[in-house]
Amino acid sequence: MRIQFRALGAAAFAILLVTATSCKKKAPVAAPPPPAAAAENTAPPPGPSTLAARINSFTAEPRSIERGQSATLRWSVANATDISIDQNLGEVQANGSRQVFPGNTITYTLTARSAAGSDTRSVTVEVSSGPPPPPPAPPSANLSGVDMLTQQAQDAYFDYDKSDIRGDAQTALQHDAQLLKQIFAADPSFTVVIEGHCDERGSAEYNLGLGDRRAQAAKEYLVSLGVPADRMTTISYGKDRPVCTDATEQCYQRNRRAHLSPGTAH
Amino acid sequence: MKTKIIIGLILALAAAAFVIGSGKAQEIRGTISGGEKPRIAVPDFRGSGSAQRFMDTFNQTLWDELAGSGALTMVAKSVYPLNVPQRPQDFRPPSGNVSNGPWLTDWSNPPARANYLAFGYTGEQDQKLVLFGFLYNVGQPDITSAQVIGKLYYGSLDAEGAKKVAREFAADILQQFGAKSLDGSKIYFVSDRTGNKEIWSMDYDGSNQHAITHYNSVSTMPAVSPDGRMVAFTTYALGNPKIMIYSTETDKRLPFYNPVSSAVETPEFTPDSRHVLFATSLDGWVQICEADVSGADMRRISHVRAIEVSPKVNPKNPTQVVFISGRGGAEQLWSMNIDGGDLQRLTDGEGYVANPAWSPNGQFVAFAWTKGYEPGNYNIFVMDIARRIPVQLTHGAGRNENPWWAPDGVHLVFSSKRGQTTQLYTMLADGTNVQQLTTRGNNIQPVWSKAIN
Incomplete structure (x- = not known):
């Protein structure tokens, strides 16, 4: 059922795309x-x-x-x-x-x-067309590994009471894997901590275990993408470090995350 | 139906209390099977001379202790006779129908209809507060057979001394009815009132609150050893969550060697106070383990790709462990042997379960459950573990978690968010007589320790 919907959606998108392209082409002709x-x-x-x-x-x-x-x-x-x-x-x-x-x-x-x-x-x-955008800064020139990680790493988000890596989390972690490889190449001593977090609804006791599981799952996925396991550690903060405290699904989702932070050596 | 279950629970608890209770049990059994608690009259005591200053404190403490026990029906002061005795010699038997002064029937007849009368007075003696405390069975024909308690109690000549003698007198009275006094028992809990979660301690009635840890980190999930001498907890003070154990006698840290793991949490002592069960991350999942109180000889109990936390050992059957497991989906209450065998799910799979706690007699488990409510909206339940019938004690008044049994097996302490903050409350195990213990900051995860003698 869901696959059918997806196929339909893709078809609709393709039609839109064709329409948009034809419009653009017409404009200079008129x-x-x-x-x-x-x-x-x-x-x-x-x-x-x-x-x-x-x-x-x-x-x-x-x-x-x-x-x-x-x-x-x-x-x-x-x-x-x-x-x-x-x-x-x-x-x-x-x-x-x-x-x-x-x-x-x-x-x-x-x-x-x-x-x-x-x-x-x-x-x-x-x-x-204006001037072209500046090229990305070279890793070692201005941005330290810490800066790169804190500015560019993306959080991986999870479903309630789950530690499965969703599609959007895969995309985020694929981005993070490239980033980590770049940072590790520039700084051989760099390590990263993968933090696991939960929303406020579960019990503190279970959430500490769930946050640990989320961090482990994110690490396992990064390892599968070729990031060296010995450069990554994990920690669970359960629900003790929320990024927001509203009782809304939007805020709950922001808190159900794996987050990358620099290792203690940095 | 629900009422029947609750009444059944109360009777079972009362019967349990009665079995471990005193020699006066015969009389109490009659009262309980009759479905009514003994009625006690407690008129205000007066103090002679400088002792009078502390009598408000004394009378309030004595009344609260007796009323809060759940073992007695307090006769309202408004129906007491005007002529209140202070000493045994104040009683004067009537001549026929003519009153000669205070007498037992003043209290046993309507409107008071009391079974028992607590009376006495205080005075100053050698710069100490002395209480002359009496308990009379006013259903008896004469004062000799009426006297149940006649005793002197000593305390310092201040409010603390007044509280002390009131509690000791109340403990003696409660013992007559098979109810255990909570005097001297302590509650360990987590408070963030300093800005960080630290382990705190207080007396059972909420007095004498003080911090045990000062790590300015996150220190949570306390457990107290059954002998009352150790408190274990989970802390981030060393980086990743680890277990620490403190002596309650010195407030000093004892050695505990944590396994190499990203997370070690939810410690709990075995009934002999010699081992610790806990949850630790192994192969990517938090699992149940056991070690001795130094952390040595660690043994893994569960082997499953699921999150498992909060192991709690039956105090009367050290081979039975209840715990929270996410195996099969939403976390539920499970039971197993301490060797990992004989796995059984105790809750029906609905909602999410947390915080199991055994009653002192090993017959009931209290826990938090979202059954019937949205995720996060926990209520307190108690389950007779043999019959597996859960009884709901709170009904949506805030978020209710962390139930823990008092040493008397009749009270529960728990945390509840009934406003902006989470505070600790006590209630009887039938859900009645709810009392708030804390007010400052957020206070969670209470565990109740018996008094150390």
Whole structure:
């Protein structure tokens, strides 16, 4: 049953992906109207009012950005019963603004409709790629093994009263295994402590055993990924070191964890 | 149905108390089988001269001790006769129907309808407080046959002395009814009131609270040896959780060699106080082990890929161990032989079980169970181990854990979170007469030790 759902989900995702890709490809092909003239035309034309929808203005500010920055779309529409912007922005009010974060150069088209007639106008935001992100710091240059571990290690989470390594915990520990290998290679004396923790609901006595089991299970999984067993020790804190104390499943889940911390030599 | 079980439990407990009780048992058996506890009148005692200052303390202590025992029905003071005797010679037999002064029938007739009267007075003698304490069976025809207790008690001339003589007098009275006095018994527990979990000690009534450990770490799960001379606990003071043992007489640490393991926890002494059972992580799972009180000659008892903690040895049958095991899913109460054989699950598999504790007569196990409630919402249960019928004593008033039997086999101490903090309470083993013992910080995991003589 669950597998069927998963297959369905994957199919839906694939369709979405295809749709998204085709949208992106279309954008540069569509010929935008001259943006400067369109963007600057803000004065409502004089004359007798008509029931046909009319776009008074549609601008982007700034017109060109670097990737990761934002631009603001502003518009003013009269007499329309139905106003929308494409690129998934959807229906909008007659007068408004919207902050957008496009990843590539993109053209937004505003469409205003009424029974008597419609109006469209487009504006293009130019996106330059900007400087590339800095490369990850070399292990020994700035970050010590302790810093790397405390900043980059991911906790592995567990189900209630269980010590099985779930799928998300496998992903976290696979990340941690790579990290540990990197740290151990840079510092041959480095050791790591795997802490096992529990939520507050079980008894203190059983939770100490359960936290021990969680730490052991996480260690066993790391060993299976090639992390040397003699560089890792375990400790159970049961429910004595919670990261939160709310009586909610969200907080309980945060506390049911295996956490990596530097060994005592560091 | 539930009421029947509870009544059955009370009768069984009372009968157990009676068997180990005093020579006056014949009379008490009659009372218990009649379904009623003896009615006792305890008018306020007065003190002569400087002793009077401490009589509020004395009267309160005496009343609390007798009322808290569960062995007696306290006759309300509002129905006492106005003329209260202080000495045996105050009694004056009536001439026919004409009263000549205080007499036994003043107390045995309505409205008091007492079976017994405790009376007396205190005075100062050589800078000491002296109590003249009497217990009369007011159903008797004359004062000679009425007297059950007539005794002098000595204490220091202060509030502590007043408490002392009141407790000793109460202990003598309770002994007449087969009830054991808790005087001198101690409760060891865990408190975080200093900011860290430390092992603490107090008298059975909540007085004289003081810390035994000062590790500024996490020290929890105390156990007390049946001879009262050792306290074992689990501590992070040395890094990973390990067991330490302290002498209760010197408050000093005794040697205990822990196995090489990531976790060693939940120590418990055997009835002879010469061995310790505990849980330790072996091959990736916490398992039940036994060693002598120095940690030597360690022996693994359980061999299963499951978490197993809290081994507790039957005080009357040292080969029977109850413990908490996660084998088969949610942790439950199990029983086994001390060699690991004859495994039996005692609870029905519902909910989660924790904190088993044997009654002194080896007949009952008290424990915490979430049955009928969400995970984490524990209540206290007591199970007759032969019949395996659990009786629920608390009903959702906070989170109730860590039950432990008093040496009298009639009271339980337990922890309960009934507000922002967790505190220790006592109750009778039928769930009634709940009294709060602690107020500062959070207080958990009590164990009750008999008095050391």
